[in-house]
Amino acid sequence: MRQKIQKRRYLLVFVITAIIFLLGFSMGFIINSQKSSIIKGLAEKQKVDYLSLQLQSIYMTSIDLNSSSSCRVMGAALDKGWESLVQSYDNLRNYKDSPDADKEEIKLLERTNILNDIRYWFFLDKAKTYCDLRDSVSLLFFYKEKDCGTPCDSQSIVLEYFKKVFGDRFLLFHLNADTEEAMIGLLATRYNITTYPAIVVNEKKFEGFKDKSELFSIICSQFKTQQPECK
Secondary structure, eight states: OHHHHHHHHHHHHHHHHHHHHHHHHHHHHHHHHOOSHHHHHHHHHHHHHHHHHHHHHHHHTTSOTTSTHHHHHHHHHHHHHHHHHHHHHHHHHHHHHSTTOOHHHHHHHHHHHHHHHHHHHHHHHHHTTTSOOOOOEEEEEEEOSSSOOHHHHHHHHHHHHHHHHHGGGEEEEEEETTSSOHHHHHHHHHTTOOSSSEEEETTEEEESOOOHHHHHHHHHHHOSSOOGGGO
16 A cells, blocks of 8 residues: 555655646746737746746645545646646747748747647546546647648637637647657557548547537537536
């Protein structure tokens, strides 16, 4: 029992530390990509979140993992990490649309964003094995910008719609297969992705464009509890 608790303690501290690392990446991305007062304000907020997570990491070493308090701390840290990911993704989209955007910098930022997404998805999956976290659905969205065209663009629009419907209970991870990132290739091989767009939900793969009706059924079926939007 003691070894099991110790193992859980190390995993939880590892997750917290990794999310701190993720926030550090996101904070650097925001500062370097845009210099507007709004982005600077967001970066300042993330600095505070970053310091908060550092304290949470220290706190994790002193709490009783047999109690529910450790999972509450974990849930709060994951929520902060997700907020940072969403903000970084939105800022990346805005930067790509700006006339003075540097193409090489965009490539690097896209890779950073993708790695942050995959890191968070991995940690969230592991955390769910130890904690009864808030009921949510995580979805990996594999797409291409060059060779996919309308199907991928349309799928993105539908997925963004469901982000508005379910809010932070629907965690959408964008994986652009056109980027030079080996991790996407590894995941595509793991799930045998041969057609784009493709989505993976709870280890289940769905290839080709899925309309609102199809996606609605897929997403609702993956919640553990009945959601008001799914009635």
